[in-house]
Amino acid sequence: MGKIEWAMWANEQALAAGLILLTGGIVGVAGQFRDWEFAAYGIAAGVFVCLLEYPRGKRNKGTSVERxxxxxxxVCVKVFGPVTSNYFVRAGMHAAICIPAAFILSTVLGCVCLAIASIIYLTAAIHGEHWMPILPRKEPPKQSAGGIEEPPQNPPPRPPAEVRRKRLEDLEGAAYVNPIPVTANEV
Structure with a gap:
């Protein structure tokens, strides 16, 4: 089994938590809940977390797909350097952000989700992971010279090449020999 990349899971969890926090904040402010100021904080915190977590980091394997x-x-997240690329800092920042959201019911779910993301980021930091940006490549990837020139003609499953029937065009003037002998009884 391969090594788990915790930061990938933390990123998805934190982005979802930001959206939940934002939604809960909107509900709290629109409904004029008691202590709705905490819901307004939830809106601001949700927007901040979403902006911070939207860019995916580069995976160690190099199979990253950007959003x-x-x-x-x-580029904006990269400018802040170690504040945003260090997962210990992110874990602490998410833990601190989620505390005021626990004081009003509409943002409690976002608070819990963000606390879980904070724990996952702490796990990623303990395992030595850090955020690396996915930037566009300077040169396009090179095509291998031994590529497939023509797509396959037969649908899968395809028999091995030596068992396949030869097309008349491929034989280039040679007489066609039926590889399966036909007896008079079968005709």
Whole structure:
């Protein structure tokens, strides 16, 4: 089994927590809940967490897929350097952000989700992970010379090449020999 990349899970959890916190804050403010000021804080905190967590980090394996339109936010997050790339700092920041959201019912779910993301980020930091930006490549990837020139003609499953029937065009003027002998009884 491969090594688990905790930061990937923490990123998805924190982004979902930010959206939940934002939604709960909107509900709290729109409903004029008692202590709705905490719900307004939930809106601001949810927007901040979403902007921080939207750009995915590069995976160690190199199989990272960036989110649509994440380049601008990647540049902004990269500017803050160790404050945003160190997962110990992110874990502490998310833990601190989620505390005021626990004081009103509409943002409690976002608070719990953000606390879980904070724990996962702490686990990622303990395992030595850190955020690396996914930036566009300077040169396009090189195509291998031994690539497939023509797509396959037969649907899968395809028999091995030596068992396949030869097409008449492929034989280039040679007489066609039926590889399966036909007896007079079968005709």
């Amino acid at each position: 649509t339109g994440q380049y601008c936010l990647t």
